[in-house]
Amino acid sequence: MNLRLRITKKETNHYNTRTKIKHLFAVIDLDRSKLYPQNFVSVLPRNIKAIVKPANAFEGLFGNESLEMANQLLKKALRSRPDSETTQAIRERLDLLNPQLNNKTKCQNCGKSIRQSKQRFRPYKFCYICHSKGF
Ligand SMILES: [Zn+2]
DSSP states (O other): OOEEEEEEEEEEEETTTEEEEEEEEEEEETTTOSSTTTTEEEEOOSOOOOOSSOOSHHHHHHGGGHHHHHHHHHHHHHHTOOOHHHHHHHHHHHHHHOHHHHTTOBOTTTOOBOOOOSSOSSOOSSOHHHHHTTO
16 A cells, blocks of 8 residues: 545635635545546545544544554655645644644643643633633
8 A cells, every 4th residue: 555645625615705725635545546536545534533433434444543544644745845725734634633732732821731622723822711811
């Protein structure tokens, strides 16, 4: 297997006012074929859970290696120097896969560690108490 990520952009319109670019992450196997979709393996899932039973095709293929494999593929994709939008989308995926990294952030006022929300793109800079004090 010679796996790579194939990242494509898709524009979606939000209520006809704003165009949002969505990145689609597909896992491909270059040993299988150089052409898409013949080399399609699976979609890269946004979240990979500790595996009890596979939740998607990707986990079905890679089992307990899923998280490691997804991280490797994303880092490989980063090394191919994609444009800044794609880089941002890849980093977002890495954060989603590794939420424990986000939990280490500390409040910039009192130094208390902050639990980051997975839904938020930008991390919180202050803890809830400092934030409510006006920081
Ligand atoms: Zn604080």
